[in-house]
Amino acid sequence: MSKTIIVSNRLPISLRIKKGTYESKPSAGGLATGLASIYKTGENIWIGWPGTVVDNPEQREEILLNLQERKMVPVFLSQKDVEEFYEGFSNETLWPAFHYFTQYMVYNPEHWEAYYRVNEMFCEAIVEKANPDDTIWVHDYQLMLLPKMLREALPDATIGFFQHIPFPSYEIIRMIPWRNAILEGVCGADLIGFHTYDDMRHFLSAVSRINGLSSESGYIQAENRIINVDSFPMGIDYGKFEKQAKSKKNQRLVQEYKTPLGDQKLILSIDRLDYSKGIPQRLHAFNQLLEDYKELHGKVSLIMIVVPSRDTVQSYKELKEEIDLLVGGINSKYSTLNWKPVQYFYRGFPFNELSAYYSMADIALVTPLRDGMNLVCKEYVASKVDKKGVLILSEMAGASKELLEAILVNPNDKQAVVDAIYEALTMPPEEQEARMSLMQENLRKYDVFQWVDVFMDRLDDVKKKQAEFRSKNVDSQIIGQIEAAFKKAKNPVLFLDYDGTLTGFTGNPGDAKPDDELRSLICSLSKTAQVVLISGRDKDTLGAWFEDMSVDLIAEHGVWMRKKENPEAWEIYAEVDDSWKEDIRNIMEYYVLRTPGALIEEKHHSLVWHYRKVDKGLGNLRMRELLSHLKYMARGHNLQVLEGNMVLEIKMPDINKGRAALNLMKGQEHDFIMAIGDDWTDEDTFKALPKEAFTIRVGYSYTHADYNIKSHRQVRNLLAKLIN
Ligand code: GDG
Secondary structure, eight states: OOOEEEEEEEOSEEEEEETTEEEEEEOOOHHHHHHHHHHTSTTOEEEEEOSSOOOOHHHHHHHHHHHHHTTEEEOOOOHHHIIIIIIIIIIIIIHHHHTTOGGGOOOOHHHHHHHHHHHHHHHHHHHHHOOTTOEEEEESGGGTTHHHHHHHHOTTOEEEEEOOSOOOOHHHHTTSTTHHHHHHHHTTSSEEEESSHHHHHHHHHHHHHHHOOOEETTEEEOSSSEEEEEEOOOOOOHHHHHHHHHSHHHHHHHHHHHGGGTTOEEEEEEEESOGGGOHHHHHHHHHHHHHHOGGGTTTEEEEEEEEOOSTTSHHHHHHHHHHHHHHHHHHHHHOBTTBOSEEEEOSOOOHHHHHHHHHHOSEEEEOOSSBSSOSHHHHHHHHOTTOOOEEEEETTBGGGGTOTTSEEEOTTOHHHHHHHHHHHHTOOHHHHHHHHHHHHHHHHHTOHHHHHHHHHHHHHHHHHHHHHHHHTBOOHHHHHHHHHHHHHOSSEEEEEOOBTTTBOOOSSGGGOOOOHHHHHHHHHHHHHSEEEEEOSSOHHHHHHHTTTSOOEEEEGGGTEEEOTTOTTOEEESOOOOOTTHHHHHHHHHHHHHTSTTOEEEEOSSEEEEEOTTSOHHHHHHHHHHHHHHHHHHHHHHTOEEEEETTEEEEEOTTOOHHHHHHHHHTTOOOSEEEEEESSHHHHHHHHHSOTTSEEEEESSSOOSSSEEESOHHHHHHHHHHHHO
8 A cells, every 4th residue: 555755854853862872852843743644644654864963873773763663764864964965055055045045145066966965865765665656745945856866766656845935036046056956856746835826936937947847827747747836825733822822821821921021012023043034123123113112111022032043054153143232232222120121032942831922922023034934923823812912924924925914014124013013012902803813713724734635635636637648648558559550551641740749849940850860760651651741830841851752741730732742732722811911910020029039930821920039938928918919910800829839820710730631631541540749730630630540649738639648759759660
């Protein structure tokens, strides 16, 4: 039976080695709780780094056995791995890049090599435990190469990837020298999840511009399968925070903490030490508040909890010093004998104490400069069981897309943060209740368990979609059937599209000339079958390329036909009025002038606007504009607009490849018909041909064809089989 493997950089435990012996505590983090329902059942396991360097082989063995009982498998990292892979590439290249702190990015090839190496180590550890059809869910930015490595080792596995931190704009991604490999790595997954729609949008744009993979409605069309990209905003274990907040123990603790503070209003700030969290900016705003509103002195305190993290890294050390100075500055300026404006803690707290802080805070001030989601704000809302309290939340946190009833602020706008704090301090209790209730309803429904279920369901769903395509894949059995039918046939005919079907695409369409392999293939085929090259290309190019071959040619999607018996005589499908061209050409020219790299091709019966050489995003934008413009014009002229591969073509509607194919077969009896094509102009052929024909679409798109085939390479292999 297949099992599920969770993979993350850190295992859900904290392991400490003291004087040669180790102790490990389970982690109570949100992710660990949410995924417990998965890895603790059946044969499922969690694979990751235990969080501490263990060099002693005997101790490793001991830890391995101990973790095995808890359904975990450790990947042991050396000190060098930790420095170069974790602290290095993950936290000094990807972390700053993905949080838009490009000034902190380090470009170190050795760190990159370590990142690659450790991802490989993870892959090996997984392969050792995995069955070929297992489900593997990989988490976060430390393991972005892993999905592809796993796909290669376990082609049939179901692979999910979730990124917990933001995914930035293409403009940032393109700064990373190793961007191609990173994006390709992630695309080894079947389902790729982010917290927000913006992250997903940025990812799709980067994959399209950097790796040339197009997508539609969140489905990336990869070479041999579809990949789903979607947004899955992560929730918290709502029940746990609610229950704790309601408990007698918690109420006692709140009482104990609050007594010395009197009836001061309390503002809570909790973060890991990180420049993305905007801690100094928050302190500046609090300082400004005290400067602007003297009447608040003695009546409001900021409880600032900063949890130590990465403080060996220089930029974090500097951040810590900056915070210390700011806190010291505020306290020395405003403190009185019985009031300290900032209660500052540089340490973590156990869960019950954290929960007490959430319960007693009148305001949670959560103002990161960038945050993938931010769970602290959600935990605060869940803990406000009396519904009294106000959340001030940064627009730059993923959570701001869900918690619309918070006071949303731009963390870079100091005055806006000051105003938000003042608004929160003076907000009527009924309004607090109304806002809190709406947020609680939302968070209760979309908790971390729901998040896990939805992700796993979608993973199933994308596998089903892939299976639908695969059921139409030209496999060895289908090839056998085609071969047998072909060999039996006395009068076979093959309709073969050219670009994308017999050959790949090139930057310059003129460069896609038939190579020697293709010429000899067509030549041999034409000895036993009627070969028809059916293309959108102009007749002169096709005529010149296949001048000396015994093949029929259909050019310009069916406008022109040239029979092999009479290679000099091109027949036209019908003489039609082309007075429409002038108006349309004027419009297309206007779009060429606005779009560097675009060009117009004039064919006998059509006009084509090419944008293959245009900067990708601009090309798509202009194509959409021109498409709607042309569709509008087309109605008046009774024309048809076709969207091809990096082209828009406008032509008379009664001319298409399907009609041309039927026209060519008229009066002949064929006992084998096969058509292969790669874009939607070929769909006309697939639809027009009798049902006993073999119809094949190149690429894994929805199609009227009977089958899909991976690429032009496989088409050539299939045709080669017919010769042998
Ligand atoms: C990544 C993304 C995304 C904090 N102080 C204490 C303590 N905490 C707990 C909180 C909360 C968690 O740490 C911090 O939440 P984040 O949302 O910042 O999560 P990270 O794991 O740091 O970050 C982030 C998240 O992944 C999930 O996808 O939201 O954007 O950066 O749960 O309660 N817990 C205890 N004592 C503390 O002092 N016990």
